[in-house]
Amino acid sequence: MTYRNPPTTPRKSATFDDYTLSEIRRAAATGIYDIRGAGAKRKLPHFDDLLFLGASISRYPLEGYRERCDTSVVLGSRHAKKPIELKIPITIAGMSFGSLSGPAKEALGRGATLAGTSTTTGDGGMTEEERGHSKTLVYQYLPSRYGMNLRDLRRADAIEVVVGQGAKPGGGGMLLGQKISDRVAEMRTLPKGIDQRSASRHPDWTGPDDLEIKILELREITDWEKPIYVKVGGARPYYDTALAVKAGADVVVVDGMQGGTAATQEVFIENVGQPTLACIRPAVQALQDLGMHRKVQLIVSGGIRNGADVAKALALGVDAVSIGTAALVALGDNDPRWEAEYNELGTTAGAYDDWHEGRDPAGITTQDPELMKRVDPIAAGRRLANYLKVMTLEAQTIARACGKNSLHNLEPEDLVALTIEAAAMAGVPLAGTNWIPGKNGF
């Protein structure tokens, strides 16, 4: 036997990992950046890093199935003559017709209505499917103004001025040619089949002083009836919230970087904006500093998955949360039943994010007439309603355990953090200590 030197185990670079290498090769081969849907996929400090304390000797709980725990929320009471009243503090975020199929939009409306909450249009105008099936519909006012018209503005229940979104603060909409069908093209006044890259700035206002005048115009057009939301991506949540309040918003929506998009550059999704958890306390602080907490409502979105996330967001001071990605999953997005077809597309159930390509096996992010038949709006709407109700029950379970007779009575004092990062971001103590990083000079 000859002696062989022990071999060196092949070692892959942590910096140049397999994914990074594949991206370099793909860029070199195709000459285009990677475009995809959904939000940030990297691991980020999140609600999982927070825990509730529950009841103890000094705090007594409410009976789980017997004592009432209120879940309702009123949005838009600051200026609107007709504020929105929702049964649950979980709303459906804006997603466009164009990025989503007509049956998917209808299912969102049906599910939200069954659960007693609102749904939202998107960068593509208001469709009859969603107006007809949504008891409460928020109409987005976007830089592109695709399909924006007086009639729809007046038949909306609230108006959301979109300044940015968490997946791409500073980026505009994107809908590639494969999804610009005749109907989508007509609603957007665009030629069929072009790659639509909508504007990132509003065409007729710039900055907070103009925004105030724009909001005045929208109120005048709608006779001061409808709540006006301002939605921002999680960029500068303290100042964005304060400026939105100053501009006259009834509701501020802050969307963290886990918030999804129909399509944008991967580099944008993963590298611009702040995690949802990092956005909440600065936004709440801005409202508190202005004496407007609970007067101007705060909605937070981006990575809300279950009732614990809802409860944690509310405990940190938000009035309601909004879901997009999770709602699509409830409708059937990324369902393993389509695994064979996901494999054909070079992906797997749970990882499919090429929503811009319009070939969604689940029939949700497509304009293909055959694929979209896979969404039964009634059944999918029912699933969404079930999911929303489960989330609500979960949040109530936690709130009662913390002795709260309303979800909105949850407070930061009910929380601790598992990591120093989460403690610093959420402004709650690291578990087992009374240390809040950044507070009291430490």
Place this chain on the structure above:
Amino acid sequence: MPATKLSKAATHDHASRIFDLDVSSLRELNQALHALTPGSNETAWEVLHPKGSHSVAVGVDQPVTIDVRGSVGYYCGGMNSGSTITVHGSAGPGVGENMMSGSIIVKGDASQYAGATGKGGLLVIEGNASSRCGISMKGIDIVVHGNIGHMSAFMAQSGNLVVLGDAGDALGDSIYEARLFVRGKVDSLGADCIAKEMRPEHLELLQGLLDRAGVTGVKPSEFKRYGSARTLYNFNIDNADAY
């Protein structure tokens, strides 16, 4: 400046319902206009002392005439649907923004983003218009008697922009299917905007626009036409330096 038939609208109509913004609030004005129903006999309105107010006569959806006696601030006639609004003065930013139908005539100059995202109707600026005139227009027709500023018709999707004077830099940047007609010089064209042949159908279209805008003494043949080269409609990495 060429004569205009529409200047007749400036004559005082004694049957008008007069709304004095020195006495009544903007909100009362807009709500009174929104309360109009089809067939209302209050078809002529006059707004006094606007003094640069924002959002004068926004969201009107009945075919009434509104004469605004003075200059207005932002978004006059925003989302107009069917009414004829004459501003006897100058207009601030976003006059006629997202107009659906009807017409707006500005006797003086207009600030930035005149007619932004307009879906239909006619916007006439008898003076000059500032930058970003017709930005993101989606079917509106805009006729400017004077000059327009830079970045006008940016991302213009549909409709016609007619300029009797000159255009500033980057005209029609990233334009889609809107048509631009400029009689004077153009400082520069934006990405994907090119000069195009003026064919008989364009001369006919332009004559119709000039007639609707009350322009006389100007021939369509004096204009040049600009529109999209359509090279940026589908992304190509070799065009990236065009953006």
